[in-house]
Every structure is written in C-alpha cells, then in structure tokens.
Amino acid sequence: MATAVQTPEEAKGIRGRGSSALLTTALIFPAGLWYVLLLVAPLIIVTIFSFGNRAKNGGYEAAFTFDNYVRLLTQTQRMEPFFTSLWMAVAGTIGCLLVGLPLAYFIATRATRHKGLFILLLVIPFWTSFLIRTYAWLIVLGRENVGGFIGSLIGDADFRILGTPAAVLVGLVYGYLPLMVFPLYVTLERMDRTLVEASKDLGAGRWATFRQITLPIALPGLITGSILVFIPMMGEYVIPQILGYGRTFLVGNALVDAFIQTRNWPFGSAMAVLLILVMLITITFYVWFVNRGRHGREVSVL
Amino acid sequence: MADNLDDILRRAADTKVPRRSFLAAAGLLGGSAALAACSTGSTGGATTAPAASGAASAGASAGTDASAAPAGDVEKQLFMYNWSDYTSPKNIDAFKAKFGVEKFQYDTYANNEELLAKLQAGASGYDIAAPTAEYVPSMVEGGYIQKLDWSRIPNQKYINAAFKGLAWDPNDEYQLPKDFGTTGILYRSKVVKEPVTTWQEFYDLIVGKYSGKTVFVDSMGDIFVMPLKMLGKSINSVEPADLDAARDILLKLAPHILALDSDTYQDKLASEEAVLCLGWTGPIVELRENPDTADIAYSVPTDGTLFWLDTWVMLNDAPNPNAAYAFLNFIHEPEVQAEETNFNGYGTPNDEAKKFIDPEILNDPVFFPPEDAMANLEGAVDTSSNEQRIDIWQEFKSAIGG
Numbered sequence: 289m290a291t292a293v294q295t296p297e298e299a300k301g302i303r304g305r306g307s308s309a310l311l312t313t314a315l316i317f318p319a320g321l322w323y324v325l326l327l328v329a330p331l332i333i334v335t336i337f338s339f340g341n342r343a344k345n346g347g348y349e350a351a352f353t354f355d356n357y358v359r360l361l362t363q364t365q366r367m368e369p370f371f372t373s374l375w376m377a378v379a380g381t382i383g384c385l386l387v388g389l390p391l392a393y394f395i396a397t398r399a400t401r402h403k404g405l406f407i408l409l410l411v412i413p414f415w416t417s418f419l420i421r422t423y424a425w426l427i428v429l430g431r432e433n434v435g436g437f438i439g440s441l442i443g444d445a446d447f448r449i450l451g452t453p454a455a456v457l458v459g460l461v462y463g464y465l466p467l468m469v470f471p472l473y474v475t476l477e478r479m480d481r482t483l484v485e486a487s488k489d490l491g492a493g494r495w496a497t498f499r500q501i502t503l504p505i506a507l508p509g510l511i512t513g514s515i516l517v518f519i520p521m522m523g524e525y526v527i528p529q530i531l532g533y534g535r536t537f538l539v540g541n542a543l544v545d546a547f548i549q550t551r552n553w554p555f556g557s558a559m560a561v562l563l564i565l566v567m568l569i570t571i572t573f574y575v576w577f578v579n580r581g582r583h584g585r586e587v588s589v590l
Numbered sequence: 591m592a593d594n595l596d597d598i599l600r601r602a603a604d605t606k607v608p609r610r611s612f613l614a615a616a617g618l619l620g621g622s623a624a625l626a627a628c629s630t631g632s633t634g635g636a637t638t639a640p641a642a643s644g645a646a647s648a649g650a651s652a653g654t655d656a657s658a659a660p661a662g663d664v665e666k667q668l669f670m671y672n673w674s675d676y677t678s679p680k681n682i683d684a685f686k687a688k689f690g691v692e693k694f695q696y697d698t699y700a701n702n703e704e705l706l707a708k709l710q711a712g713a714s715g716y717d718i719a720a721p722t723a724e725y726v727p728s729m730v731e732g733g734y735i736q737k738l739d740w741s742r743i744p745n746q747k748y749i750n751a752a753f754k755g756l757a758w759d760p761n762d763e764y765q766l767p768k769d770f771g772t773t774g775i776l777y778r779s780k781v782v783k784e785p786v787t788t789w790q791e792f793y794d795l796i797v798g799k800y801s802g803k804t805v806f807v808d809s810m811g812d813i814f815v816m817p818l819k820m821l822g823k824s825i826n827s828v829e830p831a832d833l834d835a836a837r838d839i840l841l842k843l844a845p846h847i848l849a850l851d852s853d854t855y856q857d858k859l860a861s862e863e864a865v866l867c868l869g870w871t872g873p874i875v876e877l878r879e880n881p882d883t884a885d886i887a888y889s890v891p892t893d894g895t896l897f898w899l900d901t902w903v904m905l906n907d908a909p910n911p912n913a914a915y916a917f918l919n920f921i922h923e924p925e926v927q928a929e930e931t932n933f934n935g936y937g938t939p940n941d942e943a944k945k946f947i948d949p950e951i952l953n954d955p956v957f958f959p960p961e962d963a964m965a966n967l968e969g970a971v972d973t974s975s976n977e978q979r980i981d982i983w984q985e986f987k988s989a990i991g992g
Contacts, residue, residue, distance in 0.1 A: 342975060345706075346728070347710060365984045365985040366984060372991075426857075451849055529853075533850070535849065545810075545987075548703050
C-alpha cells in the first residue's frame with residue numbers, strides 16, 4: 289500500500305495529469321455532445337416511441353404497451369422482411385468479401401506503381417450520387433444488355449435479372465464494395481512481405497501461405513469491412529426499390545411503409561429497435577466466431 | 591431506344607416528377623443531383639423553409655383582419671409549400687408583377703406526410719400549402735390551418751359544385767379545390783388491343799395474357815381500389831368481410847405483378863417491360879410527347895375508382911395572409927387557372943377556366959374523366975390506420991417477391 293504522503297514530484301505529476309485530463313475532457317466534449325445528441329438521444333426516443341400507440345391521425349401517442357412488439361413477433365408477414373434482409377445482407381457481405389479481398393490484395397501487393405490510380409478509381413464513383421449509380425445498373429442489367437444477353441444464351445426471351453433478388457444482390461455488392469476494400473487494403477498494405485517469403489522458403493504452398501500468413505494478418509480489416517458493409521445492407525431501402533422493382537421486400541422498405549404509408553410511428557419504431565437487436569446479435573456472434581478461430585490458429589502455430 | 595442512361599437522366603432532370611413520387615424524398619439519401627434538379631422552379635429543397643421569419647411573425651398574424659380586400663395591403667412576400675412543378679412559373683411571375691410581391695418562396699415536399707410532419711413540428715413559416723383533401727381533416731384537427739374568408743376569394747364561385755361540400759370539408763370552410771385526378775389503368779395501346787374499361791377486364795389480363803407485364807404503384811390506398819371495386823364495395827370500406835375478399839383477389843394477383851413502383855413506372859412502360867399499369871395520370875403527358883411511347887392510353891374504370899383532390903389551404907400562422915388571399919383568388923382567375931391545367935396536367939375544378947383550355951385536353955380522360963366514369967368516382971378517406979388493411983398490404987408485398 290502506498291503512503292498517504294505525496295512527494296512534490298508526485299503532486300506535480302498528479303496536477304499535471306489533472307489539467308491534461310481537463311484538457312482531454314474539453315477536447316472530447318464537442319464529439320461527446322455530438323454522440324449524445326445525434327446517436328444516444330435518437331436511440332432513446334425510438335425506444336420510447338416503440339412502446340407507444342399510433343395517434344388517431346398518425347404519428348405517436350404516449351402510452352406504455354407491448355402491442356407493437358407482440359404484433360411484430362407473432363405475425364409471419366411482419367417478420368418476413370427481417371429474414372429476407374438478414375439473408376440478403378449475409379449474402380451481400382460474402383459477395384463483397386469474394387470481390388473485395390482479391391481486389392485489395394492486388395492493390396496492396398501487386399499494383400506497385402499504380403496504387404494511387406486504383407485507389408482513385410475506387411473512390412471516384414463516390415463523387416456521384418448513389419441514386420444515379422443505382423439507376424445506371426437498371427441499364428446494365430436491363431433486357432437490352434446483360435439481362436438480355438444471358439437470356440439469349442439460355443434461350444429464354446422472358447429472362448430477367450431486374451426485379452429479382454439477384455439484381456438486389458449485385459446492387460448491394462457494388463454499392464458497398466469500397467467499404468470492404470479500404471479496411472482490407474490498409475491491413476494488407478502494412479503486411480510484412482518477408483513473412484510471405486519466409487513461408488515459401490519453409491516449403492508452404494500458395495494456399496497454406498494464404499491461409500496461415502495473409503488471412504490472419506488481414507483479419508482485423510476483414511472484420512471491420514464486413515461490419516461496415518453488413519450494417520447498411522440490413523437497412524437498405526433504395527436498391528431493392530429500384531433494382532428489385534419493389535419485389536424484394538426488406539426491413540428498410542417495411543420501415544418506409546410504417547412511417548410514410550401507414551404513419552404508424554410506434555410500430556415503425558418497434559421494427560427499428562428489433563432491427564438494431566438483430567444486427568447486434570449477428571455482429572456479436574460474428575466477431576466471437578472469427579476471433580475464436582484466430583485464437584485457435586495462434587495456438588496451433590505455437 | 592428509350593432505354594439508355596442519357597434518356598433516363600434527362601427525364602429525371604428535365605421533367606415533372608409524378609406527383610406522389612416517394613423517391614424524390616429519397617434524394618435526401620444520395621444528395622442526388624438529378625433529384626435536386628427535379629424540384630426545378632423551387633428556390634431550393636424543402637430544407638430552406640423560411641422558418642425564422644415565419645416564427646417571428648407567427649404570433650402577430652394569428653388573428654388577421656378579415657375585412658381587408660383581396661388586393662388590400664399585400665405583403666411583399668409569400669411562402670408556399672407545395673408539390674414540385676405544381677404551379678406554373680408563368681403564373682408565379684404574373685402574380686409577382688400584379689401584386690408587387692418581391693419574394694415568392696416555392697418549397698417542395700414529396701408527399702402529404704412530409705407536409706404533415708412539418709406542421710406537427712410547429713411553426714412552419716409558410717403561408718399556403720396544397721395537401722390532398724383527405725389530409726385536410728387531420729390538419730383541421732391538429733389546428734394547423736385556418737378557416738378561409740370567402741369574401742376575399744370571390745373567384746371561388748367558379749368552382750364546380752361537385753367539388754364543394756365533400757366529406758373532407760363538409761361545410762367548405764378550409765379548402766379551396768386546386769386540381770384533381772383519378773387512379774386508373776395506363777396501358778400501351780399498340781400491344782394491348784383488348785378493352786380495359788373495367789377492373790374485372792384488367793384483372794383478367796393481368797393473370798392471363800399479360801402476366802408479369804403489369805406494374806402497380808406502391809401505394810396502399812390506391813391498390814385497394816381495384817379489388818374493392820371488383821367486389822362492388824366502397825374504396826374506403828373497412829368491413830372485415832370486404833377486406834378478406836379483397837385480400838383473396840390481391841394474393842391471386844401478386845405472382846403476376848412485375849413491380850411495385852411509384853417512381854419509375856413510366857420507364858417500365860416506355861421500354862414495354864410493362865404494358866399495363868395501375869397508376870396515376872402524371873407521367874402520361876410526357877410519354878405521349880415521345881413518338882416511341884405515344885400509344886400510351888389511359889382508362890378510368892367505369893365500375894368506379896378513386897379520385898383525389900388537391901386543395902389550397904392557409905396555414906394558421908401564415909406570416910403573409912394578405913398575399914396569401916391575393917394568390918388564392920388570383921390562381922382561380924379563369925385564364926390563370928387554364929394555364930395551371932396546361933402546365934401541371936391535372937384536371938381543374940374551375941368551370942370557367944375550361945373555356946380557355948384546349949378542347950383536346952377537355953375531352954381527354956387523362957385530365958377530365960368522361961361523364962359515366964365521373965359519376966362513379968369516389969373520394970378517398972384516410973384509412974391508413976386500419977390494421978387489417980395494413981396486414982393485407984404487408985402480406986401482398988411479401989407475396990409479390992415470393
């Protein structure tokens with residue numbers, strides 16, 4: 289146990305820490321305020337609303353009832369969008385991974401001189417409106433282009449991509465790909481290339497090297513990227529509306545219906561709370577699963 | 591070839607958005623240039639509400655002097671909250687010149703809900719707005735709009751009696767009819783040769799010959815019109831038995847529907863991906879102008895359908911009541927009103943204005959339904975709170991994709 293008497297140096301140190309803590313608080317305050325006002329407060333409001341009633345002319349009326357949740361959880365047609373969203377977001381994340389990992393690996397390790405160019409090419413689409421890019425896919429996938437081409441290959445004149453879950457998936461992967469590529473790129477870029485050479489010197493094949501060296505190093509980026517693309521995909525509204533022809537009915541679309549068409553804010557809020565819970569559970573499970581795998585591998589290396 | 595990006599972007603940028611388009615609001619998501627351009631004629635998005643000036647003068651003007659003449663002490667400014675491209679810029683300029691109004695702020699909303707939400711949030715700072723009549727009762731109940739002083743809008747006398755004393759405003763206290771339209775059937779007449787004059791005929795074509803080639807607008811109230819009218823019921827029915835029967839019809843239709851789309855259905859009709867559409871008249875004028883799609887036709891089902899009525903209302907805290915009255919009276923000058931019809935492509939309730947409208951437009955069911963169809967029109971009441979309808983709607987939506 290330390291003595292109660294402070295040496296002058298200790299006192300000075302504490303005071304120093306004290307004023308720097310004050311400074312830290314002052315510096316964090318704007319960000320903290322932002323966080324509380326724009327993240328915590330809306331979450332609380334949504335949660336409170338979810339226990340309310342629909343006012344007579346739409347909107348919110350204070351109450352304390354579990355009706356919204358009961359209705360949500362007991363009616364299959366209400367839960368269906370959640371399941372559709374979940375599998376679309378999982379499939380979209382996997383799609384982003386399949387396209388994004390080779391791309392990030394290529395840019396980080398092979399595109400030596402043109403790195404900047406490739407990064408720029410990835411960023412440029414972000415300068416255009418998301419909506420316009422999505423509209424562009426209407427033409428790319430349309431009957432006069434890719435859709436019609438595939439249709440003529442398989443000899444089915446009525447073949448369509450637009451208005452199917454496949455079109456929505458293409459839109460999702462396209463729209464969120466950069467959010468997967470950048471974190472992966474950052475981790476792969478910093479990778480120590482000598483590790484790969486060492487692995488090869490020690491007789492490991494390409495696949496073994498990838499599995500035991502590259503993948504574990506890329507894992508933090510992979511986790512970050514997956515979460516970054518998974519979350520917005522769960523709440524996606526525009527892509528299923530435009531490329532899915534409103535036929536793929538996701539949570540985002542159900543939310544718009546609740547708030548705009550039926551003006552039932554409490555029910556929409558309950559849906560939003562459930563959506564947040566679904567995402568929390570999915571991501572927690574995912575991170576746990578991936579980290580567990582990594583730990584196991586480290587042990588095996590030892 | 592209608593189906594290329596240039597065309598779609600040009601259309602998005604140059605032309606009128608369907609009146610009830612929801613994706614116009616989705617421009618918020620992307621900050622889209624094209625959609626921002628859709629609200630041409632506005633001085634900016636709805637976000638530029640003159641809230642500050644409105645809040646400042648809101649209290650002062652609450653009890654306005656009703657005795658002032660229409661063209662009395664007109665303020666130098668007017669704040670209007672309206673659908674995009676819904677009032678002719680020519681008329682706005684003429685109004686400004688006539689009454690010496692210097693600042694005419696035209697802000698836009700994409701749907702009635704957006705308007706309602708703004709009013710619920712408190713002093714909006716606007717003078718006049720143009721909600722659909724079915725939203726007027728909510729606005730009266732919420733205390734957002736004020737009674738109109740008809741002595742200051744003498745041109746009200748031109749309004750056809752059919753648009754007065756309607757359920758939404760039974761004593762004609764709050765709303766000045768602006769224009770109206772119908773929900774009906776759009777079709778490509780060069781492909782669809784069969785008659786589509788009733789909902790039953792439409793149904794048979796959807797599940798039969800043109801399966802997978804029909805678009806429905808993404809709007810609960812409009813979709814229920816079809817099954818309920820096939821059953822001979824009111825479009826506003828909330829009888830459980832009626833709705834159960836309507837559900838059966840909708841679920842039978844679901845697998846044959848190409849898309850639920852309120853925003854780009856004109857593109858699907860233009861490319862002939864869809865040849866039938868349950869929708870609104872908004873995009874027809876534009877489709878006709880293009881030689882490739884000039885065969886677009888519109889049918890108002892004779893077994894009855896929905897008509898909507900958009901109305902001018904004056905907000906409770908209108909900061910410029912005199913300018914507002916001046917405008918409301920001005921806009922129903924017959925010649926001015928005729929220009930409105932020519933501009934926005936919707937039927938006018940103003941009888942006198944018809945004298946100045948092209949006879950071709952007058953005889954066009956897109957603008958003015960024929961007499962026999964007119965007799966079976968029914969105004970929509972707000973039924974969006976009916977749980978059974980909502981459940982059926984959700985089920986229908988999930989069934990379309992499945």
